[in-house]
Amino acid sequence: MAEYDYDLFTIGAGSGGVRASRVAAAHGARVAVAEEFRVGGTCVIRGCVPKKMLVYGAHFAEDLEDARHFGWDVGQPKFDWIKLRDNVLGDVDRLNGLYTQTLDNNKVEIFHERAVISGPHEITLASGEKKTAKHILIATGARPMVPTCPGHEHGITSNEAFHLDAIPKRVLIAGAGYIANEFAGIFNQFGAKVTLMNRSDQLLRGYDEALRDRLLQISLIKGIEFRFNAAFEKVEKNKDGSLTVHMSNHEPLEVDCLLFATGRVPNIEGLGLGDVGVNLNEKGAIEVDENSRTSVESIYAVGDVTDRVQLTPVAIREGQAFADSVFGGKPTTVDYSCIPSAVFSHPPIAAVGLTEAEATAQYGSVKVYTSDFRSMKNVVAHRNERSLYKMVCEAQTERVLGIHMIGAEAPEIMQAAAVAVKAGLTKADFDATVAIHPTMSEELVLLK
Incomplete structure (x- = not known):
């Protein structure tokens, strides 16, 4: 037995x-x-x-x-x-x-x-x-973590966002991580007036600064508003069902939906x-x-x-x-180095390896190659939105330490690029690879 x-x-x-x-x-x-x-x-x-x-x-x-x-x-x-x-x-x-x-x-x-x-x-x-x-x-x-402030029970989290009966006309999203930026893009494209508030003055902490800045610029152009250095004071429910959110350093904001995306x-x-x-x-x-x-x-x-x-x-x-x-009799541990990730914002971000700041702190001297371009599709569509690709390399060997991208299909492109970074390839290996033209991904082998 x-x-x-x-x-x-x-x-x-x-x-x-x-x-x-x-x-x-x-x-x-x-x-x-x-x-x-x-x-x-x-x-x-x-x-x-x-x-x-x-x-x-x-x-x-x-x-x-x-x-x-x-x-x-x-x-x-x-x-x-x-x-x-x-x-x-x-x-x-x-x-x-x-x-x-x-x-x-x-x-x-x-x-x-x-x-x-x-x-x-x-x-x-x-x-x-x-x-x-x-x-x-x-x-x-x-x-999802919900901040403890008076009236927090009037907000929702990403769990409930999938079950809404209608798209709110005015949405306040609390947080600045990947969930906050993803839902900001979603609601904005569905016609809502979106405001994103955060207790600091940074988006997407942990991602490369150049990509974070580019996403902020594009989001502002798309009509998303931001309130930085803002902490919750209280949330009041009004007679018409709307909410008035009181926050530090800013005027109160009246919205129809408050979405907490403040961590997990x-x-x-x-x-x-x-x-x-x-x-x-x-x-x-x-x-x-x-x-x-x-x-x-x-x-x-x-x-x-x-x-x-x-x-x-x-x-x-x-x-x-x-x-x-x-x-299974096969002792195995997980390698947590060089994990690729993506933010399905609008446009999306993808990254693998070290940011420029991380690489500089770790290696002292780095070389950075970039491509800042407008895709062919956006040119024909009269859309000024620009993509940014960035490669961070060790100065002496030019081994690729990190790749960071913002633009259409960046996560799809990054999966293959992550293999190259994980394998320890160099900038010369990318340069020696023939481009697939015309594509956005070819910019990875044409970085200057």
Whole structure:
């Protein structure tokens, strides 16, 4: 008779938890997963996947306008938010089913309820049933952080943005990270008057300064307004349902919707972590070693709940490495260097490696190559929006340390470029590559 009910019990069926569970089962482990909401996690259900679909929808606003310059008579376009919303949510349902099917096909048992850790090898389900496992994996992710100010309950987060009954006429977005800038572009293209407020005077902290400045310039031209060095004082709900937001250093602002995009916090509450001795770090995330093991030998954690790098592909890598190491006999750790990322703003940003400031601080002397250009499409469309590509190289060897881009399809182009940076290629390697003409991506091999 087996000592435990399962070899692995995973709490949370998001990207990291599903990958770890599926791979562990493929290695022959007996696996169960508990998920209190929907299988698929933040990315699939209420994050990057439905948001990217809204981004696609938003791009049609300018594409239809530009089409006239390319000879198309598109009449007077009319946007139907409810149709887009429901189509997006319908696809989320489809993906939820596929993720569930993946677990079923790998013979992973699913408990659609909350689970807490009641011992180093014990899990208690919301129904009161107790299960035992040789290993426990925490993959509960993170959630939007809401500032604590009077009236904060009148605002929404990205979770609720996908379910709105209508596009608000006036939207205030709090925050300046990728979620804030992405929704600013989405709502702006859907016809809302968008204002973005931030407690500092910078957008997208961590991205290269030149790209951040370019996005700010373009956003202002598109009609997005900004209020910097602004902290919440209070939020009042008016009789007509609108909101008046009071903030420091600025006049109050009346809007129809307040969207909080002020960061994310790990989901650790009520999991029983303190009772079993799982340590948290100073940010309130679960502390793990390079093998994703917590301070309790039998308990591991992956994904946003550990607050290492909050990206879906990273959570997937962590889940894969955990399963291969513990159940596959293939000790694996995740390499966190040179991780590419993207912001699906309007236009999008993509980056990999070191920014110019980071490279200068680390290497002392760097060479920077750039291309500041207007795409052929924008020339014909009489649109003055310019793209910017930037390559940061080590001065002596010209090894590429980072690539940073803002412009149409930048994330699509960056995936291939990230391989080159990860491989340690030099500027000469890019120069020796023949350009594909005419494309925007050819600028990467023509940088000056």
